[in-house]
Amino acid sequence: MTDQLCTRQVCFIMAAYTAAGKLLMMPAELSYYCGGDLWLPALIVYVLQVAAVWAVAFACSKTDKTFFALIEGVLGKAASKVLCWLFALFFALAAVLPMFSQKLFVQAIFYDTIPALITFLPFFVFSVYAGAKGLKNAGRVADIALPLMGISLIVLFAMSVGEANVGWLLPVLRTTSASSVFSGARFSLYNFTDGAMMLMLMGRFRYKKGDSLKITLSYALSALVVLLFLVLFYSIFSVLSPDQYFAISKMAIFFSALSIVGRVDLIAVYAVEICMLFALAFYIQLSVTCVCGALGKEQSKGRSASPASAVASVAINAVLLAVLIAFNNSYLVVQEAFGRFLWIVFVLFAFVLPPLVWALKRGMGGGANGKVSGGTGKKAGRPPSG
Amino acid sequence: MQKKSRLQAAARAAYILLIAAMLFLFFTTDFGLVDIHKTSIVVAVGIDVTEEGYDVTAQAAIPTPAQGGGSASYTQVTGSGATVAEAIADINAKTGFYPKLVFCNLVVLGESCGQRDLLTVLDYFYRNDYVPLTALVAMCGGSAQELLGQKPADGGMSSSAIQRAMSDELKNSAIASTVNLKLLAQDAGSPSNAAYMPYVEYGSGASGGTTTASASGGSGSSGGGGSSKSAESAAEFTCKRCAAFAGGAFAGVLTEEQTFALNLIRSNIRHAVVNAVCNGENFTVGLKNNSGGASLEVQSGVPVLKLSYSALANVQSSSSRPAAEGSANSHLVPDEVLLSVAQTVRDRMDSLFDFCKGSGCDLFGAERMLYMYYYDDYLNIKGSVLPALKVEYDIKIDSVR
């Protein structure tokens, strides 16, 4: 295994891509369940995810193997292959709801009237291309996407904060029942695949001392931004919040200067959209990576995608396209399916499996691979491949 | 190797297909989208309740060839339906132009809308993602269709003139209120369950110069825009009063004084003007550095509303030119005038409070504040906050120095 990413890119991925997907539907859904306390279920889930991300990031300090290599070492090649396929399916599944959200978001912010589905289909051209390009590409894109999204969010926050009235969040933790918080958390779980993402990034960058902290802090920072966004969102829309899907495109419209210069806020929204599209494509990239891993094929040859990854990307996108066409007008059905039944899959892959890396590490034995270096967090050496 | 070349051939074929598809779409652009040629840009909407449902009047800016002078022309079309959405669809059917509401900045409710639940009337606008929540909302006496059909003195669109009557300048001087769709829903959906909006009135003003815009009525039940009114009968719009709603139902129209008091409390006022009579003499006092607001405390289980207001005053006009005693500055306000101004403000607030109590319309947001800051007490007296409410005033007006 060669290094595909550097630590900075892992941090950027964990900051930008994880936040981007949570700004569309999640605020409105959480406000539906928890009103002004919408930040609470998000905070709870985030705390668990930060712990999961830290567990994986810290495990990176002890081994330079990928997750699947660890599995192979402990449970054998067959188990590793099975898990590869399962993760490929998981990431394809994780892309379904964001894809539907994206379709609706695109229809809302790029068109004045609801357009035909055909206008969204070119997304799959991009998705096939990006999906085949591999993780190195994702890391490089994150180098641009994070600053782009950061600046855009700052602009949008600055334009919308004047309209916010934090009083709408009151009374804090008085009006929301535990069951509502639980429902909110459960219905937001499908937005949280971050632990699983980190698991995929494991062993794909050269770990240096302190990197686990950097990665965890990057993710925590992105969590903070999302929580801030939730607070700002409810402070602006309050009782209207449950109906305000795609709030990111609506928050800044109250900025008084827009009445003169037009919707310049859309430039920032479109910049965030670019990041969102890459975040969505990242699921497909991860899925393709897993498929290639399961087939034992290289994902890229030099700078070009390998035939295996191209075929995998086409196949995964074809399935997603079929799902999109089949459920084109049934977003709520898909959402209900994810919120009521499939959330358990997300719990398993993004919350349970990441901490299990430690068990795997122990299963491998400290000196079994000869790459563990005491407690300094710095690896003694690095194998040519993992 | 062979597999790779086959893949490359497939990719090349896909590229060619894609380019062909793009070019086809480019030169046809026909998959149900509404371009600028097929659109009417609706700038204002008037809603009237009828026996059959709703009449929705859309005032739309229509393009005229640039060679024709390029002035802003408009058309006004009314559609009918059981719901607002149906009425808007009726407009489309009548004109052939798709009414895009993305630029709709004004929603006027006719007097008849008072018969229906406020949020039911406006439901369409909250459900539609393409209507901006920044659109201003107002109510008018009589029919909204008639109001929008009036020709303002500048000959432009009535909606523009109405929006000018609710401009930020007027809002900042406490003369007019401004409420948009978002604020309205927040007020009406809060525990206070009360909302207000400007009440538009119009009257015939003096001659207002030449009329350059053409106002053509649409087909069907066209609004007043079709008539060619002379400049002499140009309408003047004012929004000095407010319509109040409690529990979604129309609760009445505030007087100008009550509206002034409401604005002092609910809006950020920069400069207000109050006329006070002191010793039989008229003083017009300008108020700046305004700070007004309402807060709530619970004292022994009783909610007490504290209405506060502070400002610095200067004399803008008076029937006696000399300066205040002991000063060479004629802007200084004598103490008795300050007291009189404070009393005037207090009287207006008092009048507003009485209106609220009388109509059960919690325009101060007392119940909302109780909900936010005294949730336990809110649970105890929920629904009967207004009758139990006591009021305290804290009005401080000083003279500029």
Add this chain to the structure above:
Amino acid sequence: MQLNKGIEAIKDVLVSADVITYEFSSAAGKKFALIYVDGLVEKAQLGELVVKPLAKAGKEAGAAEVRAILASPEVKEVDIPSAIKEISYGSAVLLTDGCDELFSIGLTKPPGRAVAEPPTQIAVKGPREGFTEDIKINCALVRKRLKSPDLRLDTVRTGKRSDTAVTICYLADVCNNEIPKKLAAQIAANEIDVVADSSYVGRFVSSRPRSLFKRCATCEKPDIFCAKLAEGRVGILVDGSPIALTVPYMLVEDFQSSEDYFISSYRATILRFLRAVAVVVGILLPAVYVAAQLFKLQLIPFKLLLNISSSVSGLPLSPSIEMFLTLFVLEVLNEASIRMPKYVGLAISIVGALVLGETAVNAGIISTPAIIIVAFSAICLYVVPDLVETTATLRWIFLIIAGSIGTFGIILFICLLMCYLVTEQAYGVPILAPFSPLIPHDMSDGLLKRDMFSLSTRPAALKGKNKVRFRRKAGGGDNKGGNDDKQAAKEPRGGEDD
């Protein structure tokens, strides 16, 4: 060797009227012959430095004596095949009766223009010299600026028939030495009849020659060329082309101007941002205008929309076709005005701008805003002339996409471009560096331009040797915030993921 036999051996191969044979004898009766291509040799110098001295040659003078007599500084002994090549390159070949040795005398003076300011890289401040078509002059212009012994000028030849000289220039102690070797190998690997211009070589040395994005930077000025060599790049000079190439190439280079280094860094930063914004606007403006009219009116401010709406009302064409036609007319006018003789070009500009534009608007075929947008877009693109071929093509692509699926298409294509560009590289350097991979060190001279004291180390992305390029000696003034040795000594880090 008999003189006649030697002449025959050469003339048998060089059968051409412009190959001149000049036979003469010394005062003592020794026979000589000079063979050269008419017009490529400086005849006066030939007479002065070769013929005149040889007039004193003795009857029995051998090769060594003849060589000693020749006053020309550039003399080398060659065999017949080499002599034929040398004659083609512009040298004169001296044959001596009774001697087997042939001497090539380098008195080449091919016809060419003088050193002048290049038309595409005009600078208000800074040097004005530009490269010419003569590679020797170009090499001299480089050497004039870089007197370092580490400057290497390696010449390779390419083109089966043109046998064009290609000089690879680099500073041996600065650049990555693998690059010149790789360049030479790549140039040698291509067999082509004629290399007409450096752009041919640009394709040879590109890893993706069919790409819309170039992999070599171009420049016409020796000062820029030398600055790039000093940064650690490798330059390529091609005989017959006034345009030099440099590799590795980064996209950001095209947004930099030589003048940026001669003016205040604040102004330079503003100008760089302006260029970047202008290019983005130039590419996207027609597309966004069409997409806004077709799919998202909100992108246009309301009052402007009313004006546009007035202008387009009654037009027979859809917004996309209207823009397509307007852009098409622009491209035609552009092509015509470039290719036509200057005086006709002026007429075409007038006809295009005034007659066509005005009449088309009056006739209600196209609208005024469309013309304004296309004109502004064209001006914006020429802010960065080196990128025009790419940006003008992208403008068409964006227009087609915008007219098909609207703003979403524009955003998607931007994503696609990003995805493509981030992994593209030229000689191991990502072309989007220093933005992707992010190289904070190089951001100081990316779109941002810090003062020269802060640019004490060479760009990290180039991964060259000898990082420090500027060091102030002790007592060199009190430039606060300027270079200090600590900073200079700090090793910049390149993209870590490579």
